[in-house]
Amino acid sequence: MAVIGINSGAITEGTTHANDSAYGKWTSIKEGGVYYLTTTTIDPTDTDAEIVSPGIAGALVNGKKLIVGFNTTTAGANVTSDFHIDGSVDGKNWVMIGSSLDDDTTPDVAGVQLYTVDLSDYTLPWYRLSWNDGAEDVTTWQGTFYVGGLAEGAHTDLDVGAATSGIGGIGPDPS
DSSP states (O other), X not given: OOEEOTTSSBOOTXXXXXXXXXXXXOEEEEETTEEEEEOSOBOOSSTTSEEEOOOEEHHHHTTOEEEEEEEEEEOOXXXXXXXXXXXXXXXXXXXXXXXXXXXXXOTTSOEEEEEEEEOTTOOOSEEEEEEOTTOOOOTTOEEEEXXXXXXXXXXXXXXXXXXXXXXXXXXXXXX
């Protein structure tokens, strides 16, 4: 089964690290005073592959309750694709956290689908969103991933591993 990263070709599990460029970057958006992360449009080259988000540093989400989801901008096939969050201890090898958030998403309908994730009991270095790991053929599907529930300033231009990632330090200036 192929695994497709954001704006990339196939990813070989266990060899590509969560912060490698093949996984793309999160963009921080502020809407109505609320901050969330989003990706650029996902346009899979392999429509019967698992589609994964960029890596999410555990330092930003461990112990938090998050809202995650995806926005279908171009509807695809009416198939039973699933959606869940994965965790990793090394950023290369992944396992589903808890249970699937949805075992039958609706990729044939344009619009946002949101889910609650409770990471209160988890402290892992890496997370990612995973959609369609059953490798259903979603045909023409296009969309974006979302993550909400992070502190303001902690995720600006989340380029994990770079000085701008907000990981470490004392955080944003409170003044």
